[in-house]
Each structure stands twice: as C-alpha cells, then as structure tokens.
Amino acid sequence: MEARHLRYALALAEHGHFGRAARALGIAQPPLSKQIADLERETGARLFDRTRQGVFPTPAGEAFLARARRALDEMAAATVDAGRAARGETGRLRLGFVASALLDPLPDVLGRFGRERPGVRLELHEMASRRSTAALVAGELDVTVTLGPPRGAGAERLVSVPVGHDHLIAVVGSAHPYAGQASIGVDQLRRQQLIVAAGEDEPAVVIGLRTLLGEDVAALDGATVARDVHTIMGLAACGIGVGLGPSRMRSVPRPGVRFCEVTPRTALPDLVLSFADRDRSPALGAFLDTVRRNCPDVGAALDLRLGPAC
Amino acid sequence: MEARHLRYALALAEHGHFGRAARALGIAQPPLSKQIADLERETGARLFDRTRQGVFPTPAGEAFLARARRALDEMAAATVDAGRAARGETGRLRLGFVASALLDPLPDVLGRFGRERPGVRLELHEMASRRSTAALVAGELDVTVTLGPPRGAGAERLVSVPVGHDHLIAVVGSAHPYAGQASIGVDQLRRQQLIVAAGEDEPAVVIGLRTLLGEDVAALDGATVARDVHTIMGLAACGIGVGLGPSRMRSVPRPGVRFCEVTPRTALPDLVLSFADRDRSPALGAFLDTVRRNCPDVGAALDLRLGPAC
DNA sequence: GCCGGCGATACTTCGCCGGTATGGAGGCAG
DNA sequence: CTGCCTCCATACCGGCGAAGTATCGCCGGC
Structure with a gap:
C-alpha cells in the first residue's frame, strides 16, 4: 500500500463523488476508480458504498479512513519535525x-x-x-x-x-577581620584556617594555592575541605576561616560574605x-x-x- | 512523499549501510541512494550522516524516523482494522x-x-x-x-x-388467593384490582385486555398503571392486585410472585x-x-x- | 423513451522506479 | 606513497504501473 491510496480514499470520502474527488486530486476519474478498487482488493474489504445518492464509506471504510488520516498526519509531521530538528529548534x-x-x-x-x-x-x-x-x-x-x-x-x-579567565580569590565572613580589605596577602593567608574545595577537580585550586604558598604548605594541609564552592562560601559566612576559590564566585553575591583579592594574583585554569x-x-x-x-x-x-x- | 520513502529510510537506519539496506529491501543500492536523496531534498534536511563507520541518522533523521515508524504502523493497522470491521469483529x-x-x-x-x-x-x-x-x-x-x-x-x-409469540398472563403475589392456580378466568380478573403497564407501547397489553374483557371495562378503568413490567411484578409481589403482562415475564423468575395463565388465552403483539x-x-x-x-x-x-x- | 450523470472498463501514454555500469572519495596495506 | 578496496553518488536505460482518453453499462428523471 502506498500513501497515494490513503490520499485518494480520504479525498473520495470527503467529496462523496468519484469525479469531484478526482478533480480535487488533479487526476482523472478512471485512475481514481482503479486505485480505490486496488485498495479494496488489497485490504480485502469493500471500503465504499457506491449509491445513487453518493459514495459513502462502509464501516470498514470508516475504520480504514481513521487510520489513514493518522498515517498521513504522521507523514506530514515527519517533514515538519525533521525541519525543526535540522534548524535546532528541537x-x-x-x-x-x-x-x-x-x-x-x-x-x-x-x-x-x-x-x-x-x-x-x-x-x-x-x-x-x-x-x-x-x-x-x-x-x-x-x-x-x-x-x-x-x-x-x-x-x-x-x-x-x-x-x-580566572584567578584565585578569598571569601570571608562579614565579621571577619579581613572583611574590609580589598586584598589579602599570602602571609596573611598562612595564619588563617583555610577552606578549599575537594573533589576530582580540586587540583585546579590546590595547584594554584601551592604555587602561591610555595613550600610552606602547612596551612594547606590543615585546611577544611568542602565539596563545592557553595559550601566554601557557607562556611566562610560562619566565620570558620578564609575560603579560597575561583574569582567567578563574585558572580553569586551572598549575604554575610565578602570577597577579597589574593596578592599576588594567581591564575587558575x-x-x-x-x-x-x-x-x-x-x-x-x-x-x-x-x-x-x-x-x-x-x-x-x-x-x-x-x-x-x- | 510516498510510503516507500519511509520504508527505505527505516531500512537504512536499521542496517546503517546503503548496500545492506538495499539488499534487505530487495532492490539495488543506487535506487536506494536516489530515494534517500530525494527524501532529503523534499524534507529540506539531511537525514543521514554518511561516515566511514556507517550511516547514522542525524537529529533531523531521528525525528523523521520516529514519525515514519508511526505512519507505517498506522498504515498497517488500517488494513487490519478494515478487515476486522468488514468481518463484523469491530x-x-x-x-x-x-x-x-x-x-x-x-x-x-x-x-x-x-x-x-x-x-x-x-x-x-x-x-x-x-x-x-x-x-x-x-x-x-x-x-x-x-x-x-x-x-x-x-x-x-x-x-x-x-x-x-406472546400472550397475556397474570402475575400475583405468593400469598394471593390465586397464587396456587395454574390459570385465572376472565370473570375472576373482573373482581380484582388490575395492574397494567402504561407508556407509549401500553396499547399492546391494553388492547389484548379489552379484547378479553369485552365491553366490561370497569375493572380496567380502575386499574393501577405501572411504567414497566418489573414494576408490575413488584406491585404484584406486594399483594396489591393482579398484574397483567406478556408471557415473557416468566423468563424472569422473581421470589414472591406466581404466574398464572389467563383463560381464554389471549394473543399479544x-x-x-x-x-x-x-x-x-x-x-x-x-x-x-x-x-x-x-x-x-x-x-x-x-x-x-x-x-x-x- | 430519450437523455444525462456516474462509475467501471479497455486501451494507450508516459513518468518514475529500479537495474546496470561507472565515477569519485577515502581508508588501508604493501 | 601508490594501488586497491569499500562505499556511496551519478548516469543512463528498460519496464512497470499510474494516469489519460474513449467508451460502456446502469439508473433516474424529465
């Protein structure tokens, strides 16, 4: 069975008349008669009643037409959907x-x-x-x-x-002694309880810190480790210590914390x-x-x- | 677009290879290439990626194939449904x-x-x-x-x-004096409170009764009218009177009532x-x-x- | 009873699908 | 690096079948 058969059957049902349906389809009447006959032979069921008053679908025809409509709708939608997907709309x-x-x-x-x-x-x-x-x-x-x-x-x-680009900054609670400072020096960091992120990507910040702190990694070894930057900021807000993280933390203003540059400025990946x-x-x-x-x-x-x- | 295009696209997606898909479809490879190319031109989207590793649907192709599958399913179902409807199964x-x-x-x-x-x-x-x-x-x-x-x-x-065929019978409560009788005569009916059905089809029973009772319709004029035979049987069960209705009432045995023939036997429509x-x-x-x-x-x-x- | 409308049938035409042959691009081995 | 192989695309041709034309059969109405 081909889509043509479905279109013809639907047109015939719509017009209730072979001649008019054929004209609407842009073909002559005999081919339409033949295609419908072929369709009825293939389905093994009489799909239309040809009466003096017009051509009407039989119950079998009604069942067929319902499916045919859906099939053609799907086919039309296939093209539309493909176009949308191709344009990145879906x-x-x-x-x-x-x-x-x-x-x-x-x-x-x-x-x-x-x-x-x-x-x-x-x-x-x-x-x-x-x-x-x-x-x-x-x-x-x-x-x-x-x-x-x-x-x-x-x-x-x-x-x-x-x-x-990104560099290392510090985050402290509003009540922290450093809260008012625009920047914190390395030596100041060494005297503080540090808060850094753990996780698989931890090395990014940690490597930056090691570079910054040089061989004196004692402060880092005793650091508090948090799962992510949000936890770091939360802990810093509690005044627990000085959080360290990427400068992008500034994009998420949070009550109770202040951000400070760390000098010297240290690039992060x-x-x-x-x-x-x-x-x-x-x-x-x-x-x-x-x-x-x-x-x-x-x-x-x-x-x-x-x-x-x- | 024709059903052929859908079948070909699905086969190509399934086999991931023009040659094998064509073989599965029972055609040569060049016609398949051409049909797919035609389809891609018609939809205006590239539907398949031809790579060294195989042929894979693009996102547009995936969207198209999903619809194509449904369209072909509907077409197959159309024939099945038509057959079922023609055989009176649906x-x-x-x-x-x-x-x-x-x-x-x-x-x-x-x-x-x-x-x-x-x-x-x-x-x-x-x-x-x-x-x-x-x-x-x-x-x-x-x-x-x-x-x-x-x-x-x-x-x-x-x-x-x-x-x-049908004839008039009487229904009485189990405690009714006539309950044990196999039949009731017309003169006995005249002395009873009768219960008959009303409604548009009432004449059927009423005409039978008039025939039976002859000119003496006093009993009928004073009869209780019920909406249907079930009400008649219900009222009869209460001992209110003698119900009259079609012999088919016997088909619905009901506790508390007895059926009696009415003599002479009176045909109903x-x-x-x-x-x-x-x-x-x-x-x-x-x-x-x-x-x-x-x-x-x-x-x-x-x-x-x-x-x-x- | 003739005419007109409608669908079916017969036959012809032509478009398009499918087949064969070939081309071109890209990977792989020697 | 070159020749070969695989795979898809292109070119061209033949045949099937869809569509067109002409006509018939049937039924109803004027």
Whole structure:
C-alpha cells in the first residue's frame, strides 16, 4: 500500500463523488476508480458504498479512513519535525560541566538558550572535567565545560575554546577581620584556617594555592575541605576561616560574605567549552550560536576555530 | 512523499549501510541512494550522516524516523482494522428495543453476542416501538425490537421477522388467593384490582385486555398503571392486585410472585426484529448471525427473507 | 423513451522506479 | 606513497504501473 491510496480514499470520502474527488486530486476519474478498487482488493474489504445518492464509506471504510488520516498526519509531521530538528529548534543538548561553571557563565547562557530554543531538551550533567571529556569523546555528551583544556584519549579531536579567565580569590565572613580589605596577602593567608574545595577537580585550586604558598604548605594541609564552592562560601559566612576559590564566585553575591583579592594574583585554569566538531548537532550549533552572541570573546575564538560561516 | 520513502529510510537506519539496506529491501543500492536523496531534498534536511563507520541518522533523521515508524504502523493497522470491521469483529451496533424485550430474547442474545463479538460496541436504546422504527428508518439505529411489525413512513423498506409469540398472563403475589392456580378466568380478573403497564407501547397489553374483557371495562378503568413490567411484578409481589403482562415475564423468575395463565388465552403483539437491509453493516450481519444460531425459528424466517446465503 | 450523470472498463501514454555500469572519495596495506 | 578496496553518488536505460482518453453499462428523471 502506498500513501497515494490513503490520499485518494480520504479525498473520495470527503467529496462523496468519484469525479469531484478526482478533480480535487488533479487526476482523472478512471485512475481514481482503479486505485480505490486496488485498495479494496488489497485490504480485502469493500471500503465504499457506491449509491445513487453518493459514495459513502462502509464501516470498514470508516475504520480504514481513521487510520489513514493518522498515517498521513504522521507523514506530514515527519517533514515538519525533521525541519525543526535540522534548524535546532528541537532536539536535545547533553551538557557536561564542572560545578563551578554554574557560578558564572552557565546561568546566563543556559537561561538565554532555554528562552531562545524552548523546544530543545537540555540534559545537564554536573561532573568532573575528566569524566565529562571522556563522555564527550564517547559521544555521550554534546558539549562540555571543563577546568582547563580537555585531556585524555580522543581529546585532540575536540574543538575547545576558553570561556573567560580566572584567578584565585578569598571569601570571608562579614565579621571577619579581613572583611574590609580589598586584598589579602599570602602571609596573611598562612595564619588563617583555610577552606578549599575537594573533589576530582580540586587540583585546579590546590595547584594554584601551592604555587602561591610555595613550600610552606602547612596551612594547606590543615585546611577544611568542602565539596563545592557553595559550601566554601557557607562556611566562610560562619566565620570558620578564609575560603579560597575561583574569582567567578563574585558572580553569586551572598549575604554575610565578602570577597577579597589574593596578592599576588594567581591564575587558575580557564573554564573551557569543548565539543566534537565531527558530529555537530543542530541543537549544538544553536547553542554555540547563543554562546557566540552572548560572549564576544568566545565568539571570536569560535570563529577562529570553525570559520565565521559556521 | 510516498510510503516507500519511509520504508527505505527505516531500512537504512536499521542496517546503517546503503548496500545492506538495499539488499534487505530487495532492490539495488543506487535506487536506494536516489530515494534517500530525494527524501532529503523534499524534507529540506539531511537525514543521514554518511561516515566511514556507517550511516547514522542525524537529529533531523531521528525525528523523521520516529514519525515514519508511526505512519507505517498506522498504515498497517488500517488494513487490519478494515478487515476486522468488514468481518463484523469491530464496529458498533445501535439497537432500539422496547423495555419488555429485556425479559426474554435480549438478555440471552445480547449476552451471546457480547461474548462472540467483544470488539463490537453495543449502543442500547430502550424506546417505544414507534420511535425506534422512525430512528431505524432515519439511519440512527441499525436494528430494532418492537412490539408488532414496524409502522410509519419508510417502514416498508425494513426487513422484519417475528421473535417468538406472546400472550397475556397474570402475575400475583405468593400469598394471593390465586397464587396456587395454574390459570385465572376472565370473570375472576373482573373482581380484582388490575395492574397494567402504561407508556407509549401500553396499547399492546391494553388492547389484548379489552379484547378479553369485552365491553366490561370497569375493572380496567380502575386499574393501577405501572411504567414497566418489573414494576408490575413488584406491585404484584406486594399483594396489591393482579398484574397483567406478556408471557415473557416468566423468563424472569422473581421470589414472591406466581404466574398464572389467563383463560381464554389471549394473543399479544409479537416482538419483531427489524433492520434496514439496504445498508447492512457487518456488525449487524454478525448480530443477525447470532440471532439465527440462537433462535432456529427466527433463523428460518431470516433465511426466508434474505436467502440462506446471507 | 430519450437523455444525462456516474462509475467501471479497455486501451494507450508516459513518468518514475529500479537495474546496470561507472565515477569519485577515502581508508588501508604493501 | 601508490594501488586497491569499500562505499556511496551519478548516469543512463528498460519496464512497470499510474494516469489519460474513449467508451460502456446502469439508473433516474424529465
């Protein structure tokens, strides 16, 4: 059976007249008669009653037509859906990201993307950089935000652009002696109870700290370890000590804490956006588009990697 | 777009390889390439990624394939459903009937039909003979059970067969003086409080009674009128009087009542099964089949009207 | 009883699907 | 690096079948 048969049967049912249905279909009447006859032979059931008053579907015809309508609707929807998916209006975007990315670039970007592409289902996976890179290479993710450029097997096939820069800052409770300071020196840090993040991506901050503190790591060894930056800020707010984390913490103003620069200024690994260029889905393309429009510098880096046309 | 395109796209997605998909479809590879290319041109979206590792649907392709599967399922179901409807396995049967038909033939027939054709939706409309005949002529019903042959405009186009015969009987409470009698004479009836049915079909019983009682209708004028035979039996059970109704009341044994013949035996209008032969639906055919097998005499009458082949 | 409308049938035409042959691109082995 | 192989795309041709034209059969109405 072909879609033609369904269209013809529906037209015939609608017009109740072979001649008029054929005219509406843009064909002559005999071919329509033949196609309907073929259809009735194939289904093994008489689908239409030809009466003097007109052509009417039999109960079998009614059952057939109901299905035929749905089948043709599905076919029409197939084209529409394919077009939408191709334009990135629908689909899914699987994003892997480190928790601290929720501080700065993600809330804004995801918010805009969600509004611009309401049809795209966002699948958000908070995970350490290594794992998300592996998942991206394995095709289980579409895009990642990691601390530092992706490493590991297959990483060389990924396209990566840094998303802003980052350095180490301190966070203290409002009542803390340092609360009023714009910056804290290294020697001041050494006398404090430090609060740092643990987890797989911990090295990012810790390496920065070791660089800063040099060989004197006693303060670091006795540090309080928290699961994420939010906990760090919470603990700092309690006055427990001096929290240390990425400067993007400033993006999440929180009552009861103050942020201070740490001197000398110590760079931390950049947040890096990565994706596999080989199978770039339309949804990913739309996402990159949003990022491009939202962050001019990231957009420029993308243009450099992919060409402005993409 | 034709069903062929959907089948080809699904085969290609399944096999991930033009050559193998074509072989599975029983065609050569170039035609498959061309059809897929045509499909992609028509949808305006690339549906498959041709990679070295195989052919994989793009997001647009996934969206298309999901719809394609449903469309083809609907098409297959169309044939199946049409066949079922043609064989009377599904569909609907709109039956109009007088309430007293629920006493005898309907419970048995409907029960069997419901078990034999669970897919047929029974629409039951209890209504007076005149109304159901009009509805049958108007095409709002498929079959009726009336008291007496159908009358009114268009009734001559209906096929009708009597469903058994009927006569007047009496029903009394178990404690009634007549309870032990096998039969009650007319003179005995005249001395009793009578209970008869009202409603549009009342004349059936009333005419029988008038015939029986002759000119002495005093007993009838003072009779209690009930809406249906069940009420009659209920009132009789209370000992209020002597109920009068069709002999089919015996089919519904009820504690507390006894049935008595009325002498002389008085015929009542037959229950008559009618339908429009011109547009006999498969469900109706199946129903008639059930009736035929269930009631040999009705079957014989049907064969006489329609020919044994039907 | 003739005419007109409607669907079915017979036969022809032509478009398109499918087949064969071939091209081109990319990976792999020697 | 080159030749080969795999795989999909393109080109061209033949045949099936869908569509067109002409006509018939049937039924109802004027």
